Amino acid sequence: MAEPVKPLRVAVLGCGSVGSQVVRLLAKSATDIEARIGAPVELAGVAVRRIDAPREVDVPAALLTTDAYGLVTRPDVDIVIEVIGGIEPARGLILAALARGASVVTANKALLAEDGPALFQAADEAGADLYFEAAVAGAIPILRPLRESLAGDVVTKVLGIVNGTTNFILDKMDTQGAGYAETLAQAQELGYAEADPTADVEGFDAAAKAAILASLAFHTRVSAGDVYREGIAEVTAADVKSAREMDSVLKLLAICELRPQPGGEDAVSVRVHPAMIPRSHPLAAVHGAFNAVFVEAESAGQLMFYGPGAGGAPTASAILGDLVTVARNRLTGTQGPGESAYADRELLPMGETVTRYHVSIDVDDKAGVLAAVAAAFAEHDVSIQTVRQEGRGADAQLVVVSHAATDAQLSATVAHLREMSIVHDVNSVMRVEGVEE
Amino acid sequence: MAEPVKPLRVAVLGCGSVGSQVVRLLAKSATDIEARIGAPVELAGVAVRRIDAPREVDVPAALLTTDAYGLVTRPDVDIVIEVIGGIEPARGLILAALARGASVVTANKALLAEDGPALFQAADEAGADLYFEAAVAGAIPILRPLRESLAGDVVTKVLGIVNGTTNFILDKMDTQGAGYAETLAQAQELGYAEADPTADVEGFDAAAKAAILASLAFHTRVSAGDVYREGIAEVTAADVKSAREMDSVLKLLAICELRPQPGGEDAVSVRVHPAMIPRSHPLAAVHGAFNAVFVEAESAGQLMFYGPGAGGAPTASAILGDLVTVARNRLTGTQGPGESAYADRELLPMGETVTRYHVSIDVDDKAGVLAAVAAAFAEHDVSIQTVRQEGRGADAQLVVVSHAATDAQLSATVAHLREMSIVHDVNSVMRVEGVEE
Structure with missing residues (x-):
């Protein structure tokens, strides 16, 4: 290659705790990222709600914009990183980016669990990539192993601790013997739970992640609405004590399971609820706000993936990993694996x-x-x-x-x-x- | 696509405990694999030492051959799976396959750790893929996360329990309080250690894996000969007891570490030796013949990957995962990431x-x-x-x-x-x- 390689231009949507870490790492790791991709990566712009809001990273004023739609539809943007979260405007922006042929890296579990197939279809039609490792279990590489490493195997079960807030609360209830309300208050004080903890403690966050995990594990479309959901608000100190007496521990689990059916084809069960697991199980040793995903596959056996499930820097790490892959794909003019829903299994009530x-x-x-x-x-x-x-x-x-x-x-x-x-x-x-x- | 897609033709070199599982799974999962790749996969041939040897899988006689070289140079072979192990003839066969343009999936840690760069160069020159997830920690997806998921991060440390035999022995010494010789004999009786246990107990196997892990983690060429190595043969019951008194446990660790140097650039330390780790460390809970790899990265934090480190079916699962990726790459005319040695860091004695x-x-x-x-x-x-x-x-x-x-x-x-x-x-x-x- 005699000519210098054209830089890849990246737009970032959102500059909160994750977005600011993405911007920081793009600058700090520019040399490494260029060496790993084979081309430099340039920040094309950062879409924010308010230009003058305080943020954790210095962004050159010329790169900040409140016109997110204008940014994603600019012809010089190759890759869009979406870290706004929520359904709209994220969905409209991602679809607009894909329609223009830009590839997208997102951490948006709620959107993927609600409307994943439409996004995958848009990516496929545009010949662009849609990557989302950061959407489940933060920095823990779990989607890529499911999508690629285990692609020659049959995954039969996924048990995930995929919500740090609820794991923190249940772990404290276990070690301190305290009740739910008291422990939630403590978690809020320490910043592990939000002022309105509903999304976490009622299992909505875990249910969105369960839908994504099940879709990939079983090659079947599963949306958040398909997931049976019970949170931890009803868990009592007595429950925790009962579990302890059985040498077990209570965890909020995202459970995705292939079940043989009398008639023939296996069906899929996807659910989120508190469950007792033996203390000898690898998931029982997952403490505090850590996440872990336990996978059973026919040939691979039992695997576990463990690490921080949230936080700006860990989530940004997962996003940049996707960015490197997506950038390489653009340079070679290819796409990574898209939606795989061929198995189209029945979902069990x-x-x-x-x-x-x-x-x-x-x-x-x-x-x-x-x-x-x-x-x-x-x-x-x-x-x-x-x-x-x-x-x-x-x-x-x-x-x-x-x-x-x-x-x-x-x-x-x-x-x-x-x-x-x-x-x-x-x-x-x-x-x-x-x-x- | 109006025309039916041409099948991809796969040659398997070796039909021992891993090869027979690869052949079995290729047949059993043919429909799933075709759906995931977008083209059918056909077995082109299986190279064996003796046609009439007893084996765990039925291979049609017409597919068996003792002419491995003839098989890998056949023009109809797209992908070669090498599970013979050892340096020769594996190296010659892989180079011949790559020279012809076939992609290669291998589980051969010894060869990669001795001569990886030559193999990567051959793959690169041929525009073919060289994948080797199964070479380290069996079914545990660890190389793909290091090569791809963490490609946007800076890995600072890898601590691996990557040899099941030595973990089995040290774990038994810990739980039973027995001595080394006695526990080794027990492991041999149970089939966890070979009659000649040198490769495992002296750390050669772990050193090869450490070299591969360090190369990927630090984008620097590391060969088995660069790895400082001490085995477990000198570990005494008194050592295990001393560790226990410190609320610690002894493990044979593959340690790959980035160390800041006084002069500027970070250097790399790669070593295999028994080490005391606190019982509260996630690696301390890795029992029996299981493997686990603990990774620290600047942004991601602490991650751990856990699972079976050996065995025919788990290793075959990792090989088939690579096969699916390599096959997709062939269909789209691209290659996955090749050798990344740009950082070229100094190796610390x-x-x-x-x-x-x-x-x-x-x-x-x-x-x-x-x-x-x-x-x-x-x-x-x-x-x-x-x-x-x-x-x-x-x-x-x-x-x-x-x-x-x-x-x-x-x-x-x-x-x-x-x-x-x-x-x-x-x-x-x-x-x-x-x-x-």
């Missing part, structure tokens, strides 16, 4: 999902109670793995762990228990994961 | 590597001993972090943990201690990793 339950029941302390409770499980065809009787008199309690059954059978069993006169209260119901069925 | 030591010393039980030992450390400019006095009389012992110093300073200190009359024996010297310096 939660009721048909197969799980195990751990149930604590306050009962009358008299003969025949265990038999009556066992009969209630049997009536709904739920087989019991263990039952433990605890306390005496007013504190009498039965702790039942079921074998695998459908979620519908199990919830019917719990409803039935609540109707029984010998049952004072069903005080804890938890799903169990990470054990053989 | 072991003596200049900065480490910490944990030293147990049998000493006279009399006043002034601690002062004399401390003076020996000071004489070599090694600062002491903690010193603990244990036992009385004939059992008197000092346990010293140093601050970071060069390996040369530390080994001079130990030699000095051995000369001192008040020192009966230096009975355990271990390097310490996974802690702040």
Whole structure:
């Protein structure tokens, strides 16, 4: 190559905690990035809401603009990095960029989980790339391994701790024995939870990530609305204590599972809920706000990917990794793998999902109670793995762990228990994961 | 695309435990692989040493050949999968395949660590791909994350448990308190160690993998011969016990590190040796024959990749993942990232590597001993972090943990201690990793 290589021009949409780290790293690592791509990368512009807002990085005034649409449709922009988040205007901007033929790198889990197929189609039609490693589990390389490293294998299960806020809260509840409200307040004080924590604690954030993970793992379209979702707001100190007594720990898990169906083809279950996992499981050792994704594949066996799930610099690292790939693809005139939805598997409703339950029941302390409770499980065809009787008199309690059954059978069993006169209260119901069925 | 897509033709070299799994999975997953690549993949032939040897998979007789060279130079072969291992004939066959323009997927760590640059150059000249995810840590996707996901970041350290045999042995020594020879015999009986365990226990296998990891992490050529290497044969039950008393555990680590140098540019240290790590470190929880690679990067922070490090099916999974990528590249007429050695960093000799030591010393039980030992450390400019006095009389012992110093300073200190009359024996010297310096 005798001629100097033309620089690739990058537009950044958003300059908050992630965007400012992207801008900083683009400048700081310019030499390395050029060596790794084979061409220099230039910042073409940064779209912001307010030119004069305080930000963590110095951006030359000439590069700042409030006209995001104008920026992404400029003919000299090769690659657009979208770190605004949310549905609009992010969607319109990404579609406009792709329509013009620019490639896009985004961290926008909500948008991908709501409208991924439309974005992939736009990228495909334009012959451009759409990369999004940063959308799930921050800096942890998990999407590329699923999309590429495991492309010759059959992924059967993904269990992810993909929300740092809820992991921080559940981990503190476990180590401090404190209640939910108190621990949430502590997390808010320390900056691990937002003033309005809904997106995290109700599982919306994890559900969007579960949809993305399931789509890639099972080559099937899954959107956030397809994901069964329970948050951690109902988790009590008693639940955490019960888990501890079973040598287990409670985690908010994003669970994506391939399930054989009676009729033939495997179906897909995607759900987010708190679950008990044994302390010996690799995910149990994921503390604080860290994230981890545990993957089971037919040939590869059990893999785990662990690291920081959020934060400006880690997220920017994932974005720049995508940027290098997308830039190389542009230089060679190719595209990376697009949407892969060929398997088009059926999505199982939660009721048909197969799980195990751990149930604590306050009962009358008299003969025949265990038999009556066992009969209630049997009536709904739920087989019991263990039952433990605890306390005496007013504190009498039965702790039942079921074998695998459908979620519908199990919830019917719990409803039935609540109707029984010998049952004072069903005080804890938890799903169990990470054990053989 | 109106015309049917021409199948990609794959030759497999070797049909042992990995090769037979590759052949099996190519057949079993043919439909999925075709959907993921966009073209069918056909087995063109399997090169074996003996046509009639018993093998784990049925290969049509017409596809078996003892003429490996003839197979890789056939004009209809698009991709060659090399799972023979060792230097020759693997090197000659790979070079012949690349020279013809075929892309190559290999699991051959020894060859890559000895002669990687020549192979990369051959691939580059031919416009073909050379992929090798399976060469390090079996099914764990670690090379692709290093080559691609972290391509926008600065990797500063890689700590890997990359040899299952030695991890199995050290883990058993830790949990059973048994000695090395006894545990090795047990590992051999269970099939975790070979009859001649040299390649594993002396660290040759880990050193080859360390060279590959360091090359990718630091964009610098590192060959197996550049790697400082100590195996586990000298590890005693007393070492394991000392580690346990420090709430630590001994692991054979592949350590790849970027070290700032007084003069300016960072240099690279690559070494394999047993090291004490705190039990709270994520690598400490890697048990049995599992592998894990812990990565520190400037922006991403601390990441860990965990999974099975060996075995026919896991290794075949990694190979097929590469196959899908290489096949897609052939269809689009492009190549994945080739060798990246632009940084060309200096390699530090072991003596200049900065480490910490944990030293147990049998000493006279009399006043002034601690002062004399401390003076020996000071004489070599090694600062002491903690010193603990244990036992009385004939059992008197000092346990010293140093601050970071060069390996040369530390080994001079130990030699000095051995000369001192008040020192009966230096009975355990271990390097310490996974802690702040």
